[in-house]
Amino acid sequence: MKRKGFVYQGSEIYGGLAGIWEFGHIGKLMKDNLTNVWKKFFLNLDDNFYEIEGSVIMPEDVFKASGHLDNFDDPLAECFKCGTTNRADKIIEEKLNRREESKTNEELLKILNENNLNCPKCGNKFEKVTTFNMMFPITYGPKGGQTVYLRPETAQTPYLDFKMQHELLRKKLPMGLATIGRAFRNEISPKNSLIRCREFEQAELQIFFNPRNINEERISDIANFSDIKNEKLIVMLQNERESQVKEISPEELLEYGLPKFYIYYMAKVQDYILNVLKIPKEKFRLYELNDKEKAFYNKNHFDVEWFSEELNDWIEIGGVHYRTDHDLKGHEKVSKTKLKVLDEETKERFIPHVLELSFGHWRNFYMLLEEHLHYDEGRENNVLKLPKKLAPLKASVFPLINKPEFQDTAREIHSDLVENDIISSFDKSGSIGKRYARADEIGTPYCITVDHDTLETGIVTVRDRDSTNQIKIHKDKISETIQNLINNKVTLSKL
Amino acid sequence: MKRKGFVYQGSEIYGGLAGIWEFGHIGKLMKDNLTNVWKKFFLNLDDNFYEIEGSVIMPEDVFKASGHLDNFDDPLAECFKCGTTNRADKIIEEKLNRREESKTNEELLKILNENNLNCPKCGNKFEKVTTFNMMFPITYGPKGGQTVYLRPETAQTPYLDFKMQHELLRKKLPMGLATIGRAFRNEISPKNSLIRCREFEQAELQIFFNPRNINEERISDIANFSDIKNEKLIVMLQNERESQVKEISPEELLEYGLPKFYIYYMAKVQDYILNVLKIPKEKFRLYELNDKEKAFYNKNHFDVEWFSEELNDWIEIGGVHYRTDHDLKGHEKVSKTKLKVLDEETKERFIPHVLELSFGHWRNFYMLLEEHLHYDEGRENNVLKLPKKLAPLKASVFPLINKPEFQDTAREIHSDLVENDIISSFDKSGSIGKRYARADEIGTPYCITVDHDTLETGIVTVRDRDSTNQIKIHKDKISETIQNLINNKVTLSKL
Numbered sequence: 009m010k011r012k013g014f015v016y017q018g019s020e021i022y023g024g025l026a027g028i029w030e031f032g033h034i035g036k037l038m039k040d041n042l043t044n045v046w047k048k049f050f051l052n053l054d055d056n057f058y059e060i061e062g063s064v065i066m067p068e069d070v071f072k073a074s075g076h077l078d079n080f081d082d083p084l085a086e087c088f089k090c091g092t093t094n095r096a097d098k099i100i101e102e103k104l105n106r107r108e109e110s111k112t113n114e115e116l117l118k119i120l121n122e123n124n125l126n127c128p129k130c131g132n133k134f135e136k137v138t139t140f141n142m143m144f145p146i147t148y149g150p151k152g153g154q155t156v157y158l159r160p161e162t163a164q165t166p167y168l169d170f171k172m173q174h175e176l177l178r179k180k181l182p183m184g185l186a187t188i189g190r191a192f193r194n195e196i197s198p199k200n201s202l203i204r205c206r207e208f209e210q211a212e213l214q215i216f217f218n219p220r221n222i223n224e225e226r227i228s229d230i231a232n233f234s235d236i237k238n239e240k241l242i243v244m245l246q247n248e249r250e251s252q253v254k255e256i257s258p259e260e261l262l263e264y265g266l267p268k269f270y271i272y273y274m275a276k277v278q279d280y281i282l283n284v285l286k287i288p289k290e291k292f293r294l295y296e297l298n299d300k301e302k303a304f305y306n307k308n309h310f311d312v313e314w315f316s317e318e319l320n321d322w323i324e325i326g327g328v329h330y331r332t333d334h335d336l337k338g339h340e341k342v343s344k345t346k347l348k349v350l351d352e353e354t355k356e357r358f359i360p361h362v363l364e365l366s367f368g369h370w371r372n373f374y375m376l377l378e379e380h381l382h383y384d385e386g387r388e389n390n391v392l393k394l395p396k397k398l399a400p401l402k403a404s405v406f407p408l409i410n411k412p413e414f415q416d417t418a419r420e421i422h423s424d425l426v427e428n429d430i431i432s433s434f435d436k437s438g439s440i441g442k443r444y445a446r447a448d449e450i451g452t453p454y455c456i457t458v459d460h461d462t463l464e465t466g467i468v469t470v471r472d473r474d475s476t477n478q479i480k481i482h483k484d485k486i487s488e489t490i491q492n493l494i495n496n497k498v499t500l501s502k503l
Numbered sequence: 504m505k506r507k508g509f510v511y512q513g514s515e516i517y518g519g520l521a522g523i524w525e526f527g528h529i530g531k532l533m534k535d536n537l538t539n540v541w542k543k544f545f546l547n548l549d550d551n552f553y554e555i556e557g558s559v560i561m562p563e564d565v566f567k568a569s570g571h572l573d574n575f576d577d578p579l580a581e582c583f584k585c586g587t588t589n590r591a592d593k594i595i596e597e598k599l600n601r602r603e604e605s606k607t608n609e610e611l612l613k614i615l616n617e618n619n620l621n622c623p624k625c626g627n628k629f630e631k632v633t634t635f636n637m638m639f640p641i642t643y644g645p646k647g648g649q650t651v652y653l654r655p656e657t658a659q660t661p662y663l664d665f666k667m668q669h670e671l672l673r674k675k676l677p678m679g680l681a682t683i684g685r686a687f688r689n690e691i692s693p694k695n696s697l698i699r700c701r702e703f704e705q706a707e708l709q710i711f712f713n714p715r716n717i718n719e720e721r722i723s724d725i726a727n728f729s730d731i732k733n734e735k736l737i738v739m740l741q742n743e744r745e746s747q748v749k750e751i752s753p754e755e756l757l758e759y760g761l762p763k764f765y766i767y768y769m770a771k772v773q774d775y776i777l778n779v780l781k782i783p784k785e786k787f788r789l790y791e792l793n794d795k796e797k798a799f800y801n802k803n804h805f806d807v808e809w810f811s812e813e814l815n816d817w818i819e820i821g822g823v824h825y826r827t828d829h830d831l832k833g834h835e836k837v838s839k840t841k842l843k844v845l846d847e848e849t850k851e852r853f854i855p856h857v858l859e860l861s862f863g864h865w866r867n868f869y870m871l872l873e874e875h876l877h878y879d880e881g882r883e884n885n886v887l888k889l890p891k892k893l894a895p896l897k898a899s900v901f902p903l904i905n906k907p908e909f910q911d912t913a914r915e916i917h918s919d920l921v922e923n924d925i926i927s928s929f930d931k932s933g934s935i936g937k938r939y940a941r942a943d944e945i946g947t948p949y950c951i952t953v954d955h956d957t958l959e960t961g962i963v964t965v966r967d968r969d970s971t972n973q974i975k976i977h978k979d980k981i982s983e984t985i986q987n988l989i990n991n992k993v994t995l996s997k998l
Contacts, residue, residue, distance in 0.1 A: 013671040018558040019663055021840040025562050025651065026644065030664065032671060033553035033680075052921055055929055058528035063513040063702050064559075064685065067520050084645055093645040144641050146653075148701075149521065150579055150588040150691045156520065158641075168514055169525065176508040176527060178932070185528075190559065190685070196645045206643075207558050230914070345516040419725070426547055434550055437673070 009377065012450050014038065015202060027198030027206030029370070034450050037400035037431060039373055043188055045397050046211050046372075049280050050186060050365065053273075054228040056177060057184030057213065062165030064190050065146065065156050070164055073342035074335060075305070076143060080160055082196050083116050084140040087127035095196045096137045099125050110300035113137040142193045158192035163364060165189075166214040167335045170360075171347055174216070179349065181360060182217040182228050188369060200319060202370040209369040215273070216360040218351060219333075222267040233258070233268045236275040242289060243310070246298040253293045267330075270308055270363060274328050277312055277365055281325075285372070286395050287379055291315040294328070305334035312367075314375050325375055326367040333359040380451070387444075392451030393474055396494045399451040403432040403490050406443050408459040410436055418458040421468070421483055428487040430494075448473060454490055458483075472500050479503050504872065507945050509533065510697060522693030522701030524865070529945050532895035532926060534868055538683055540892050541706050541867075544775050545681060545860065548768075549723040551672060552679030552708065557660030559685050560641065560651050565659055568837035569830060570800070571638060575655055577691050578611050579635040582622035590691045591632045594620050605795035608632040637688045653687035658859060660684075661709040662830045665855075666842055669711070674844065676855060677712040677723050683864060695814060697865040704864040710768070711855040713846060714828075717762040728753070728763045731770040737784060738805070741793040748788045762825075765803055765858060769823050772807055772860060776820075780867070781890050782874055786810040789823070800829035807862075809870050820870055821862040828854040875946070882939075887946030888969055891989045894946040898927040898985050901938050903954040905931055913953040916963070916981055923982040925989075943968060949985055953978075967995050974998050 009015040014035035018028030031039055051057045071077040083096040096116040097108045103125050108116065117137045119125070126133050148156040159165070166173075166185035177183055188211040198204050225233050240255040245264070248254070261271045274294060281287050294310040302309035312326035336359045340347040348357040380394045396402070405422045407414035418434060425432040433452075435443050440457060447455050457469045462483060470489070471478045477500055481489055492498045504510040509530035513523030526534055546552045566572040578591040591611040592603045598620050603611060612632045614620075621628050643651040654660070661668075661680035672678055683706040693699050720728050735750040740759070743749070756766045769789060776782050789805040797804035807821035831854045835842040843852040875888045891897070900917045902909035913929060920927040928947075930938050935952060942950050952964045957978060965984070966973045972995055976984055987993045 010667075013668070016664075016667060018560075019562050019565060021663055021666060021834060021838040021842075022562055022564050025558070025560065028558045028560055030558055030660070031556040032664070032668065033555055036554050036556045039556070048921075048924070059531050060528055061526040061531045061534070063520070063523045063525055065513070065520065065523055065687070065702050067514050067517055069517050070514060086646070091646070140645055144643075146639050146641060148639075148689070150635055150689065151581070151586070165525070168516055169511075169527070171516060172505075172511060173508070173527060192560070194643070194645065207560050339516060343516040347516075426543075429543070 009035070009201070014377065015373075017201075018207075027195055027204070029202055029205055029207075034400045035373075038376075038394070038398060038451075039369075041398045041400070042369070042373055042376065043211070045284060045395075046188070046280075046367065046369075047186070049284055050211075050213050050276075051184075053231065053276055054182060054184055055230060056180050056182060056228065057186065057215075058173070058177070059186045059188070060166065060169055060173065061189060062159075062162070062169065062187060064159050064192065065148070066159050066164060066168075068155050068157065069342050070168065070339075071143065071157055071160075073338035074164055074167075075338065076157075076160055077141070079304075080143055081139045081141050083111075083113055083137050084196055085116075085120065085134045085137050087130060087132050088135055089132035090127060090130040092127055092129045093196050094128065096120060096134075098197065099128070107301065113139060140194075140196060142195065144192050144194055160193050161191050162187040162189050162210045162212050163214060163335070163366070166212075167339055167362075170216060170336060171345065174349060181349070182215050184213050184215045186211070186213040188212075202374040203319070203323060205370065211367040211369045211372075213365040215363040215365070216336075217269060217363065218358065219361040220351065220354075220358075222269045222361070224268065227269060227272050231272065233272055236272055239275045239278070241271075241274060241278060241294060242292055243294045244296065246296040266308060270328070270330055273363060273365060274310060277326065277328055281312065281314070284395070285376060285379075285398075287314060287375065291379070293322070295322070295324075303329075305331055307332050314379075316375070316378060318378050323371060323375070324368070325371045326365070329364040329366060331362045331364050333361050335362060336360065384448070387448065387476070389445040389448055391448040391473065394451040396453045396496075399453050400431070401433050401447075401450065401452045402430050402494055403454045403456055404435050404443070404447045404452050405432060406440060406455060406457045407436050408440065408457055413463055414458050417462055417483070418456075421456060421458065421486055424487050425490065428491065430487060430490055444471065454493065456486060470500075475500070477501070504530070504696070509872065510868075512696075513702075522690055522699070524697055524700055524702075529895045530868075533871075533889070533893060533946075534864075536893045536895070537864070537868055537871065538706070540779060540890075541683070541775075541862065541864075542681070544779055545706075545708050545771075546679075548726065548771055549677060549679055550725060551675050551677060551723070552681065552710075553668070553672070554681045554683070555661065555664055555668065556684060557654075557657075557664065557682060559654050559687065560643070561654050561659060561663075563650050563652065564837050565663065565834075566638065566652055566655075568833035569659055569662075570833065571652075571655055572636070574799075575638060576634045576636050578606075578608055578632045579691050580611075580615065580629045580632050582625060582627050583630055584627035585622060585625040587622055587624045588691050589623065591615060591629075593692065594623070602796065608634060635689075635691060637690065639687050639689055655688050656686050657682040657684050657705045657707050658709060658830070658861070661707075662834055662857075665711060665831060666840065669844060676844070677710050679708050679710045681706070681708040683707075697869040698814070698818060700865065706862040706864045706867075708860040710858040710860070711831075712764060712858065713853065714856040715846065715849075715853075717764045717856070719763065722764060722767050726767065728767055731767055734770045734773070736766075736769060736773060736789060737787055738789045739791065741791040761803060765823070765825055768858060768860060769805060772821065772823055776807065776809070779890070780871060780874075780893075782809060782870065786874070788817070790817070790819075798824075800826055802827050809874075811870070811873060813873050818866060818870070819863070820866045821860070824859040824861060826857040826859050828856050830857060831855065879943070882943065882971070884940040884943055886943040886968065889946040891948045891991075894948050895926070896928050896942075896945065896947045897925050897989055898949045898951055898981075899930050899938070899942045899947050900927060901935060901950060901952045902931050903935065903952055908958055909953050912957055912978070913951075916951060916953065916978055919982050920985065923986065925982060925985055939966065949988065951981060965995075970995070972996070 013032030017024040085094045085096040144158040148154040297309045308330040313322045407418040422434040455471045508527030512519040580589045580591040639653040643649040792804045803825040808817045902913040917929040950966045
């Protein structure tokens, strides 16, 4: 990730800051593409889904209402001998391979001690597990009287803005408010680069709806439950942990007890991961949390999981959370602002329920890199076979020879691509083979070479990243052709 | 800004948090457009300009090196009677209409007292002016041993990443690293919404270059000083404050003593503000700061200023800062990491100099709204005449009548626009006149109406925001036409 400029640790010249990561020039382009692909997919699931952008600083009352002030804790096992800090539940998970998300501090300490799980650094026995709140408090304003927090999840922004946006958007439900942005958690042990950071991004969609309609056939103006009836959902249900992951139909999930509204969006999330991000289905599952594991405010909770070969583990890359009216109710109570809306049919006022589709934006980024990077024996170099929409650069233009006439034409083509909003690079150094290899490694789908032919006839060579096939095309057609190829409106073999 | 969903105060249901603002669904779209327009303009000024994205949390040493820990202060006049906190220099600026950016605390107190500038809330006389550091410290990690800061400017990210990016980008200079992102300042008195906030965004480009070449004709591989020779720059020089702003040529600025490299980018900044953001030139000036006013590390410093009718004042919306080797030198010293690079010609090692093009991203946003919103007497509604690329929505599709056949066709057109990445809305409520007015107010350039004609012949009516002219066009041509209109590849009158 570092060598090609995707991602590296923050403040590296100062030795790096634990849990902090930065995006280099290539990584930034790719992350923006992921953002755009996410937005295009999720915001277009309904007419009434929008993105908003809030602040990362929020007042203390917000987290009183949300429960984060009281409950957003991790169990801290501090070694009294060497001073290392560890997450008690993670040590157990790693060493004993079991999840302990609902134990008390005393129970965790007992498990650690009984299994001889001592300080990983100095081997000392742990004497205490304490509760550690993961939010970052900040002293706000010049007089220092006010404590505020960096938000630990982006979700609170849509909840606070719900009332205003609901009025702005003509009081229609379902209404979706998406937020893609930074969140901050004072993790006890940040690790695995983008997987567990202290500063990171989430991409979340909060869907506010009338709970009366949760089992209606009609999901929204443009969506129906029957639209997904032929999908098979890849799930691991809470009572079937020992068995295999299974593929079951929406009908079966309905019988299992999940509401239509929930199943519909589970299917959409799966569609996104498998068909947009192109993750193989054997590495994907929707993992149901049981009552002990899930947050107390979630009525239904499936983690979206991906199996990382590199980390040899299932990684939570997102979640589908039926948060009910927990959040809005909490904010109504603490803020003393009425958040009820009118049910047009029954004329009753009610607090909308929330279905949250949540994605660890950087974990998704990490997944894409691991999943799509392959070593190609024939070419003897890495090829990053990202879906084309996600590729950092869409094209790279090469003058065959370092002479002005070749360079000028190559630059002309490059400028035309840029003018048409197609992110491309101009690369004049090294052999064409080396330039191809460089483009492959960062996933550039199309390389365009300006050769002697071009100077005479205007014809350039376009080479395809995945097949290495080459086609000849007139330079005046380049921008249009690349655009159509990226959008899958044509295929190379048809040109 | 609030009524249409552009911008509103953060945590409003909790009474709002001072200095914190959020972007509603329309504002977010427009801000993203501003980001894209900025990137397209500035990143394409050279082949070797890239965007990176860093963390907002940075370790203390960074700000020791940059000088922020010692010098990033504002003069705080706290009223000992009622407790209000005020910025001493801003009270003087507002009441006496003079800038006091270089006075000591004692001098400021004297000016306040001599001019009877008392507490604006309770009228009490100020007794003390103290120094207040504007950074937000954070206790980092579970043991609380480390102090880190929220970055007060985005610029430090490129400085820290310089060495790595320079190697990644094949050691070429000039190299530009842009960052668009959040910065945080504990302002004493946040005010005027997006103009002075505590959490805000900057869009900055740091250009690293060899100081030996600062007066070369050749600016980069693709840019020359002579490219701008016919521009007239709108400046207010430091010794000519009493006189009018004047328009002078690059040659004259060269004689005045500014380097070519600096003048070239001044011209580009002006080009951006006047020709891309379409700000009238009488409301624009490049304001030179004198030695007392400018930051001690800036050798040349012009503020980019815009005159706000609403605020009745010149507002700093950006700056062109020749920061020399101040920042890299500071980081080399404190981090003990070598940041020198090789001069290919002289074979000497040197620390690159930095020219910073800095924009208050949200101030630019504010400027765009104020500048382009006009009340139209004929239409009797507001029209937001934003440059089309900046408009939140590019099109809105209206079924003339609320019947399925009209709606279905309108939805079909809307979906096709979305599929082609043209942000559009579907609006079926109210008269066509009302829908036009709604679209005008948020700056939607094109409204597309599906009427009886459409059902028979496929022809829709496209109405232009600025002229209200209407043309007829076949629905299958809509996406392509709107795209071409937005990109100014065709004009409505030619269709």
